[in-house]
Amino acid sequence: xxxxxxxxxxxxxxxxxxxxxxxxxxxxxxxxxxxxxxxxxxxxxxxxxxxxxxxxxxxxxxxxxxxxxxxxxxxxxxxxxxxxxxxxxxxxxxxxxxxxxxxxxxxxxxxxxxxxxxxxxxxxxxxxxxxxxxxxxxxxxxxxxxxxxxxxxxxxxxxxxxxxxxxxxxxxxxxxxxxxxxxxxxxxxxxxxxxxxxxxxxxxxxxxxxxxxxxxxxxxxxxxxxxxxxxxxxxxxxxxxxxxxxxxxxxxxxxxxxxxxxxxxxxxxxxxxxxxxxxxxxxxxxxxxxxxxxxxxxxxxxxxxxxxxxxxxxxxxxxxxxxxxxxxxxxxxxxxxxxxxxxxxxxxx
Numbered sequence: 001x002x003x004x005x006x007x008x009x010x011x012x013x014x015x016x017x018x019x020x021x022x023x024x025x026x027x028x029x030x031x032x033x034x035x036x037x038x039x040x041x042x043x044x045x046x047x048x049x050x051x052x053x054x055x056x057x058x059x060x061x062x063x064x065x066x067x068x069x070x071x072x073x074x075x076x077x078x079x080x081x082x083x084x085x086x087x088x089x090x091x092x093x094x095x096x097x098x099x100x101x102x103x104x105x106x107x108x109x110x111x112x113x114x115x116x117x118x119x120x121x122x123x124x125x126x127x128x129x130x131x132x133x134x135x136x137x138x139x140x141x142x143x144x145x146x147x148x149x150x151x152x153x154x155x156x157x158x159x160x161x162x163x164x165x166x167x168x169x170x171x172x173x174x175x176x177x178x179x180x181x182x183x184x185x186x187x188x189x190x191x192x193x194x195x196x197x198x199x200x201x202x203x204x205x206x207x208x209x210x211x212x213x214x215x216x217x218x219x220x221x222x223x224x225x226x227x228x229x230x231x232x233x234x235x236x237x238x239x240x241x242x243x244x245x246x247x248x249x250x251x252x253x254x255x256x257x258x259x260x261x262x263x264x265x266x267x268x269x270x271x272x273x274x275x276x277x278x279x280x281x282x283x284x285x286x287x288x289x290x291x292x293x294x295x296x297x298x299x300x301x302x303x304x305x306x307x308x309x310x311x312x313x314x315x316x317x318x319x320x321x322x323x324x325x326x327x328x329x330x331x332x333x334x335x336x337x338x339x340x341x342x343x344x345x346x347x348x349x
Contacts, residue, residue, distance in 0.1 A: 004028040004317050005048075005065050007082060008072025010037045012159045012267035013096060013125065016306035017071055017313075018043055026314060031061055032072065052078060058085035066317040069124070069309060070095035073161055075102045079122070083109070086118055092321040093120040094312055096305060098127025099165075100175055103213035104182075110325040119321040121328060124312045125305025126152075126278065128214045129328045130296050131226075133337030134282035135211065136329040137345065139219035142292040145284035148221040150211045151194045151203040153229035156276025156300045159267035174207020177216055177224040192227055194281035196295045197348055201279070203227035218330040221284065268302060276300025291349060298343035307340035 009018040009030040021028045022043050030038045031048045038047040050057035058081065062068060068091050072078045075097035083106070086093040097103070106113075106120050113120050123129065131150045139145055176185040185207035193200045209226035216224055268276065280296040298304050312328060320331060328336050338345060 002066035002317065003064050004313055005031050005061065005068045006313075007031045007050075007061075007068060007070050008078070009041065010034065011071055011073065012161060013302055013305055013309075014071035015041060016302060017069065017096075017309045018045065020306045020310045021045075021313065024310060024314070026310070026317075028313070029065075052081040055081070055085065055088075058082065059089055062086065062089040062091045065089070065091045067092045067094060067313060067321070069313050070097075071309070073097075074165065075099070075122075079105065083120060086120070087112065087116045090116065090118055092118060092316050094124045094309070094316060095122045096125040096127075096309060097122045098125070098210050099208050100182075100210050100212050101208075103128075103210040107213060107217065107325045114324040117323045119316070119323050119326055119331075121312065121316070121326045121331070123210055123214060124309045124328060126301040126308070128210050129308040129312075130278070130280045130298065130304065130337045130343075131209075131211045131282070132214050132218055132327050132329040133334040133345070134280050134294055134296050135215040135219050135221075137334040138282050138284040138292050138294055139221060140334075141294075141347070142284050142286060142290060144286040144288070144290070145219070145221050145292070146287050147223040147225070147285045148215055148219065149192065149225045149227065149283045150209075150215060151192060151227035151229075151281045153194070153201045153203065153279045153281075154276065154301050155278070156302075157268040157272045159302065160264050161267075172208065174205075175212055176205070176207060176226065177212045177222070180216070180222045182212065188230070190225075190227075194227075194279075194295075196279060196281075196297060201229050203229045203281075214327045217325065218327040268300065273300045273303050276303065278304060293348040294345060295348055296337060296343065296345045298337075298340055304340050304343070308336070311336070311339045 006028045008014040035049045050061040070082045175182040188204040191204045206226045206228040278298045283293045
């Protein structure tokens, strides 16, 4: 039988994905570097080990694989060796990344992936399934769209890994898409007000969000801008970090950040996941000034990620895996975002 491999099943989101996959009867193979930690999950699933710096071990891991899901962050380090192994073994590749840099890396390998007959679909969780679905939905409603704005807001606790990625990257340069090209952009440089028809939320520029790559691929819209909701202290830090990057990147700052993060829980508790919720807002506009707008609401972002990752894991294993770089809504349509319980999509105008 072909195997469904989840690499990085011991991480916070990896555990959520693995448990849900087992509950759905998929019987995944749980993979990573530490067999003891994998076995300690207590799931009714086989365990395999392979280190990222051992290509032959990775090839053996994927020898009978129908699909690989990479749930091991940081993806800047884990994506390349696992994607390389998938190309060598002809295995479809999924991951839970959400940063523009990782998506751009995969898109640049599109010709190689197509020639190898391998599909690569990064972003099978909250980044970017719901935003990609909203983008494709709006592009179908307004085929003449020239500009796309995508925003998200979350209510709920964040994991230690999410905080590490956000705080560690505050000083990094970001991008937005203008006239079909990626151009430099600063975090929190612009703001917008988004809503669901009843309430409004302030969002600011998110120049690292993968949608500037994925939405361009799935919709062909020339201008893509991305935004997110952030508390006022975070907005201030985002503006200050580029002017004083040493506050984030110096060895002392990294030690302090690591010490503070180590005191935090790994991620939200089940009760906190139950209380969390998400909102994704999209707006497209064409050169004539015609506008289409939609909003998607759903459960906690981590719970959302687990459901969409498992859904796409199952669909890919079943053969929905056209070769090349692909996005979730490009392959499965906007309704892929609605497979997560408690999710709805509606037009505002």
